[in-house]
Amino acid sequence: MSTTDGPTLLPSAGAQQDAVDRESLGKQKKGWFNGLGTRWNGLPRQKQWLYLLVIVAVAYLLPILNIPGLTTEPGNNWPLALAQMSIYALVAVGLNIVVGYAGLLDLGYVAFFAVGSYTASMLTSPDSPYVHIPYLWTLPVAMAVAMFFGVMLGIPTLRLRGDYLAIVTLGFGEIVRILATIIPAMKGQVGFQNVGHPPGTDSSGNAIFLNSNGAPWYWLTLTVIIVVLLLAGNLERSRVGRAWIAIREDEDAAEIMGVPTFKYKVWAFALGASVGGLSGALFAGQVGFVNNQKFDVVTSVLFLCAVVLGGTGNKVGAIVGGALVAYIPLRFTAIAEYKYLIFGIALVIIMIFRPAGIFPARQRLLAYGTQVYNKFTHRGSDTPPGGQGEAVGGAHVAGAEEKGAQA
């Protein structure tokens, strides 16, 4: 049972607490990418598209560019590294829906990734006795199967909150791995070889999508990421995104304001799971071999780490976080062994100095809010009287510290 009205904070105590909160916020603001998000939001739409176009073009060219310093070679093949980074980025985008938007701590996300991988491999690998379908068809099937598992896990568990939910999802992550070990059909450690891949041959008759050739897989995954991003953006700027953020901010209040919180939490789980399943299927195809060794809880934590590093709730941050988590051990092979140690330390440092992640951008939750917000920023009235303000549409203004002193 929720306690909707606890003891009333004395107004003066509340004001004091606010002042402290704002102070810490002010500190946190002076970061590396200071105001990048706000500056971005202030740009005209056409300019944003132009920049995006350039970024996307560069992203597609990365396997060919092979920039010295940035590349993972000679230690690791660069296009293959990119393929892996893109898959991690996609995972982070999916997990971000669950953790970043709806604020549900999911420690077992790797389970959905595994479900997707096994779906793709069991439907395409010659080691599997079941029906075989073309690889590309396994992508939607993997999404559907993972979504089904998401709903099945979500319905009984999403009535739990916080720590309890985290523990249950942690358990679920293990269950899938253990099932893969004990169910004969899933072939435990032997696994499935020669998982399928998309069709197509080059001029000399070799398949384009080879396990040893990362570039096509990277391009495919990058395209998938762009589509998923566009769709996630649509959701963000709709009642769905608002419902998720409201749940994250204050679940009881959201429910009382008419948000069917349980339904939207299950949706977050289901959609997050389907993206997880999709990335699992891509992973299975790219690597070409799936067994029970690849889906441990540590991987789950690594995924979570990607989301938190990038900036919880920010889909662009999630991509960067996901790519980084895959990139660092591949680039710096000497330290690859210590990656968990390094990510652990990085997380601690980020939490201390930049609790909102590398890209602490805020979601925009209104499809047509820009015009309204811009009206204010152009008028230049972006400081609330007697308060420090962060204008969402444009410039960030620091004002006098004071609020709630009316008491």
Next chain:
Amino acid sequence: MSEAIEPVIDVEGLREEGVDLALAEQVAPDRDISVKVGDALVEVKNLTMKFGGLTALDDVTFDIKRGEILGLIGPNGAGKTTCFNAMTGVYKPSSGKVLLEGQSLGGLAQHKITRRGLARTFQNIRLFGEMTALENVVVGLDARHRTSVGGALLRLPTHVREEKSSIERGMALLEFVGIADHAHFLSRHLPYGHQRRLEIARALATDPKLLCLDEPAAGFNPAEKEELMTLIRTIRDDGYTVLLIEHDMKLVMGVTDRIVVLEFGKKIADDVPKVIREDPKVVAAYLGEPEDDLA
């Protein structure tokens, strides 16, 4: 809902308070209510709420008539907030029931009760801090929206229409409560008084048949309290029914049409302000309260 009755806007009252009539029209309730003005919109019947050994509400019965401002007062811990919580589904009453337009709200999920038409604010402000003021209000508006997840994903026409209208109505609501120029600020960055007003706007956004305000003027100075009471009167004149919890007796007397007094979870009086003021039981209940709380 048989014979629907148009919302009644008290044009005279609004003009007196200096409200832009076009704005008032835009903000006015948008739904049909089946009871006539002056008839019981909400009936609280024998409501009892026990927490373990403590009876926070003891067999409380009262009506809220459509179009009135009903005050709910009582000393600290009398059970006022508990009454709100039991009405809006936060607590499941130990016994008794709450009827809205003659239909029981018992057993409904909280968000369904809100959709039926009970909206509320919180005694301790509970806004969505990481959202802008406008977004907070639009969350309230979403309570009446029909877009599905698929519709939002693919930006279907319903979604587009609702998004556009919600910007307009959301801004109108913010203007109505007097904080439109702060629409683009994160709600946690708003000044305290604005946060309280934003809570009211967000509750109004759900298009309630009954608006429940839990000490909306807590922490205000007398001048701000006066302004807020004017706003509450304006809300009523715009066609809403209001249930108001307020500690300050003097203010309650000035703004309400009728007052229900609770003490130790029991209703001890229910009458117009003039009678309440003279009621010896009420005066006794408020003995020991600070002087200025007495009318």
